[in-house]
Amino acid sequence: MSWYTKLSQYFPVEEMKSQEHMEILLKEQGDIYHKDEGPNHVLMYAEFDEFIFIDYLFVSGAARGQGLGRKLIENLKMKNKAIILEVEPIDYEDTDTEKRLRFYKREGFEHAQSIGYRRLSLATNEVNQLEILFWSPTNESEEAIFEAMRKTYNLIHTYKDKEVYGRSYQSVNDVLTYNKKNDSDDILSDV
Numbered sequence: 199m200s201w202y203t204k205l206s207q208y209f210p211v212e213e214m215k216s217q218e219h220m221e222i223l224l225k226e227q228g229d230i231y232h233k234d235e236g237p238n239h240v241l242m243y244a245e246f247d248e249f250i251f252i253d254y255l256f257v258s259g260a261a262r263g264q265g266l267g268r269k270l271i272e273n274l275k276m277k278n279k280a281i282i283l284e285v286e287p288i289d290y291e292d293t294d295t296e297k298r299l300r301f302y303k304r305e306g307f308e309h310a311q312s313i314g315y316r317r318l319s320l321a322t323n324e325v326n327q328l329e330i331l332f333w334s335p336t337n338e339s340e341e342a343i344f345e346a347m348r349k350t351y352n353l354i355h356t357y358k359d360k361e362v363y364g365r366s367y368q369s370v371n372d373v374l375t376y377n378k379k380n381d382s383d384d385i386l387s388d389v
Contacts, residue, residue: 212319314375
């Protein structure tokens with residue numbers, strides 16, 4: 199099974215980039231966009247000077263519970279940079295969402311409660327709400343995480359979007375919001 203098939207069978211369609219988009223990123227943005235693939239995992243991530251963004255992390259069902267996900271995260275942590283990722287809120291009809299959150303909580307990730315993320319999916323034309331999780335060796339502020347997400351959105355998520363999908367994603371200002379009050383619930387508190 200190809201790396202893209204593994205990802206597309208695991209992640210919801212509204213969260214998936216097209217294979218063409220990811221292959222363009224790997225080819226044209228290969229200095230920052232990377233694929234780490236093995237028989238039981240696929241990790242797609244962008245590495246910038248100041249942080250790492252995990253685009254997709256897939257560990258096969260056969261390898262879950264054996265420490266592979268933890269090892270992949272530990273390898274990224276050794277780079278001593280903030281690590282940021284997007285997750286969907288808990289869907290009680292999909293037990294994987296809660297397991298995913300529990301995994302990231304065990305790995306020391308925090309919920310960036312002040313960051314809002316709502317993007318119209320070009321695949322489904324529906325608004326997709328995601329939450330931002332982060333791990334930081336230097337106690338980065340949520341404002342710094344917000345700026346890193348803006349950079350990721352502009353350089354990775356929307357890279358050649360019109361060329362690939364025939365239309366552009368929304369602007370970063372329409373998708374990401376920052377509220378200093380931190381008044382949303384911590385999605386990791388109950389997992």
